[in-house]
Structure formats: C-alpha cells, structure tokens
Amino acid sequence: RLFDLWNVDLKNDARRPCLQAEEHGLHCLYQRGTLAQVKTLGRPVILTLRDADSNPHQVVLAALGEAQARIDVDGTTYRVASKDLEQLWFGEYLLLWRPGTTGVKSFLPGMRDPDVRWLRASLARIQGRPVEPMDSDLFDETLADRIREYQRDRGLPVDGTAGHATQVAITSDLGGNDMPRLAQAQ
Numbered sequence: 001r002l003f004d005l006w007n008v009d010l011k012n013d014a015r016r017p018c019l020q021a022e023e024h025g026l027h028c029l030y031q032r033g034t035l036a037q038v039k040t041l042g043r044p045v046i047l048t049l050r051d052a053d054s055n056p057h058q059v060v061l062a063a064l065g066e067a068q069a070r071i072d073v074d075g076t077t078y079r080v081a082s083k084d085l086e087q088l089w090f091g092e093y094l095l096l097w098r099p100g101t102t103g104v105k106s107f108l109p110g111m112r113d114p115d116v117r118w119l120r121a122s123l124a125r126i127q128g129r130p131v132e133p134m135d136s137d138l139f140d141e142t143l144a145d146r147i148r149e150y151q152r153d154r155g156l157p158v159d160g161t162a163g164h165a166t167q168v169a170i171t172s173d174l175g176g177n178d179m180p181r182l183a184q185a186q
Contacts, residue, residue, distance in 0.1 A: 001060040001072045002046050005180035006096055021096060027104050029164050032091040035082060039064050040155045041165065042172040042182050045095040047071070049088040061085075061093075063183035070183070097168045098179070107162035109144045112137050119143065119162055119170075123150060126173045 003010050003017060008024050010017055018028035031037075038045055038061065049057045062077070063070035069085050071078050100122060101115035116139050120131040123146050131146050144160035151158045154169050162170075172179070 001075065002044060002094075002096060005044055005060075005062075007178070025098050026096045027099060029095050029097055029168060031093055031095070031165065033093065034091065035064060035069075035086060035089075036155065037165075038093060039182065041095065041168050043095045043097065043168065044180050044182050045093040047085075047089050048092040049085075050090060051088070061182070065184055095168065097164075097171060098176070099167060100171050100174065101167075104164070106164065107139050109139050109141065109160060111139045113139075116143070119147075122170050122174060123147070126150070126170065 003021070006021075006024070006026060008021060008026065010020055013020055021028060044060055044062050046058050047061050049059055051057060057073075060072040061069060062072055065082065067082055069080050069082050071080060071085070100118050103115075105113070105115070107113070107116060107119055114137050116137045117135065119139075120134055120136070120143060123143075124130045124134065127146065127150065131143055139162075147162055147166065148158050148160045150156075150170070151160075151166060154173075156166055156169060172181075
C-alpha cells in the first residue's frame, strides 16, 4: 500500500521492494522512533506492530492525530486510538523518500560536496533567508548552525548534521506533487 501511494507498482516483480523503489528514484529509510517523530517527518510509513504473541504485522500509517490514527491493513482502512497503536508498536518503521541530492548520503560539518549547495538552497527557501555563502560546497559552521535551528524548529534530534531523517523533513517541507503526505487524523 505504501508503494501504491508513491505510484510504484510491485505486483509483477518478485525482487525486494526497496530495490524496486530505487529504480523509481525512491529510497527506503528504516528507523526506530516515536509517533511524534513520525508525525514530524510528515510521510505515510509502514509500522511493524506486534500482537500479544509478539508476532510482527506490517500496516501503513496513513493519518495521525493526537487521539486517533488511520491505518491500512491489506487494503482495508481502520481508525484506531493513537494510544492503542502505541501499545502494539515498538518504534520500528519504514518510509519512502526521494532525496533532493545526487545520491543518498549524510552531510557532516567539514565535508565538501556539490550537493551541499542543495542543502543551502533548501534551507534558505524553507527559512526565508540565505545561508551564506550560497554558492559554497563546504559544510561550514554557519550551515551547521542553520541545520540545528531547523532541527529544533521541526522537533528533530538536534545534532547539526543533515542525516537522512533531517533530509526527509527538508524534502517534505519543500513539497512536491508526487509525494504522499501523512494526513491529520481527527
């Protein structure tokens, strides 16, 4: 179902779904976290829920609110209380994302990479002011400070690096018509 939301058809292919996703410019990101962190990223995700016997079950989290969530199980949508969902979920999730860079990489202070310009331009657009020098491919302390500011504002772990989760949040903020969003559940 998550791949359907991205318009990726897996029906006629036996290869691993994440391998197929890469052929469509998408990447899988496996994470552990909280529902609050999932909400911060703003994307539908696959949650691994555990039943009373600890058997795993994968569901798509399509909407999330303070009290309610909407999940999809084998094509059927269910509304569940967020607190009930948290009782069955131990923090494992998978999301799909399309990097804004030439490849999947983390950005660290001190590194030089042409894609650092994308990071500068993206933060400038989101935050409404340039990250000088805009044409630099060096991840300098000014950029690290702006990343930390962005991470604080978005409720992400604040470390001044642009790892995958920070990049997912940035690409969510930049938007795109082909990107599914995590809806707000009422």
